[in-house]
Amino acid sequence: MGSSARSCDRLSDARNNVSLLKGLPAERATARLLVITIVVLIVMSLLNPGRFFTYRNFTSMCFQFPELGIFSLAIMLSLITGGIDLSIISIGNLVGIIAALILTRATAADPSAAVLAMYIVAAISAAFATSIVCGWVNGILISRFAITPILATLGTMQLFMGISLVITRGHAIADYPKAAQALGNATLAGIPVPLLVFLLLACIVQGMLSRTRLGLHMCLMGTNPVAARFSGLDIRRLLVRTYLLTAVSSGVAGLVVISRTNSAKADYGSSYLLQAVFVAILGGVNPRGGFGSAWGVLLAVLSLQFLSSGLNMLQLNETIGPYINNFAKEFTWGVLLLLMMVVNYYCDRSRTE
């Protein structure tokens, strides 16, 4: 009797916490991250008076972080199910190269507006088709062949990058029509288009995670795969869908990259992979699976961009400037990630005790 009464108490505790929106670890981590982001913003604004908190700086930052943000959303989807997709960057580059092959034809042909539009539609369709094939390969390897996600995608990461290298022979495929460069460079009502793409995708991902059956099942599988299987979920189909979604999101990032840089390369942005995992974890995604939100990822990528741009500006400062370089930034990121996890550990422990 006693034990069942206690478990009832615990259940009602859990309900209260959920209703107060403070109970879930991921949500508390997001709240802490919001504080960190604001603190970084204020500190950088104070350290760089008249330079950091300006319209110009914010516009330039808004062109920079969406690529990493989209890759982070992509890897978050795989992390939520308890897996990981190491092939996101390779998929992004392969997709970009396939689209670039079509777009460079358009540049060479110099067609009329209507034909150009068809070229662009063809490029985007080819891009989506490519990303779907890549995601399907990952999904099949993981679900049918039962290869651990980290290994399957470690292999396909090399495979997809290899295919890109074979197609391009290591060269960049550059020079697209002006219209195709808009996705990465234009502004709409003063807002950079890449930022809009990122925000749109973040809304879709968040909506999917919190409002659809697929999202719920993904979280369920990440929290407890055994329970998920015994409650009748079709794990295989779920895995294929997860890696399809991850691949399609990576493909979107790939399109933004080639549009912004006006070139596609097989080995672009290899450092993005670890950074994307990093942003997702910082954004409160549980690396063991089950939790994660697009808002957390948004805050994490923002705080890192503030930190990175702010430190860049500090290089102009006479007293601390000489000590700051890109590698000092990498150091700061690593320290931040470890600290964040230790803080989460203590906060979660003090709550459970």
Next chain:
Amino acid sequence: MLHRYEFYLAGVLVLLASVIAVLNPTFLSLSNLFDLCKSSTVLGIFALGVLIVLLSGGIDISFTAIAAFSMYVTSKVLLAANPSGSIVTAFLIAGCLGLLLGLFNAFFISCYRLPTLIVTLGSASVFRGFLLGFVGTKIVTSLPVSMVDFSKRSLFSTTLPGGETIGLSASFLLLIAATVAVWALLRYTMLGKGIYTLGGNPEAAARAGFNITHLQFFIYGLVGFLSGVAGLIHACLMRNANPFDLVGTELTVIAAVVLGGASITGGRGTVLGTILGVFLLVTISNSLILLGVPSYWQKVLIGSVIVISTGITARREWGALHGVVTG
């Protein structure tokens, strides 16, 4: 023996070597074989470290950052303090630096029970960022005399008809020593059993009386030590200490270990398999040029090899779980 994965792996290696040798007899020349051994040394020592971590159910991606850190700092320290210091001193410094950084990982993994992938992801940034941000970015081109001597020393050398002298690099001896040491550790010591048990089932390991904290400190410390030594060998063989080297190869090393039959979820894997995996990967990547395959095909091949071999391993484990006898 026919049921052992290593048997098939060795078979594939022999088959591959025969095919390459038929297509291009240069493959079997002494100088090429010595080259293969030399290329396997650093990768092999890394792989032994990764094997231990994988066996314990963890994963470490910071070992290349540890290696780069140890080799660069050791070269700088030796040049500044004692340019004529012996090679043993150099290896001791590099090993101890690696050990310290490995213990740094162990602290976070063990004391806060954090996932190993994420901890080592963060610590890799910390090590590399500290090295390049605060220690230096310039390549050390004139290494201490003892390190240069070490790189020139060979176990046995012959003179080719053309007058060129070739030999097996002395560093290969260190790979053999490390292989034997890790094999003995895993086969004959209680620590080794603890590592396997921890990877198979941490709860069972704790119940059986293994101190998980001590085990983890030992594992990550040892991986750090091995990485530090491997880093210094790399510097010796390259005859310079480039702080940008090595980082980026960690996934290749993990691939070699997995190719060798180690399970990424822990508890399964052998030293023999790992070494065979390393040789297989090195043979593939070094022989493409001999076969006249354009280098841009390399990644496709290596990717396919990883996918196929992990697929076979996964089927095997699935079969073992479900009582089906498979190759």
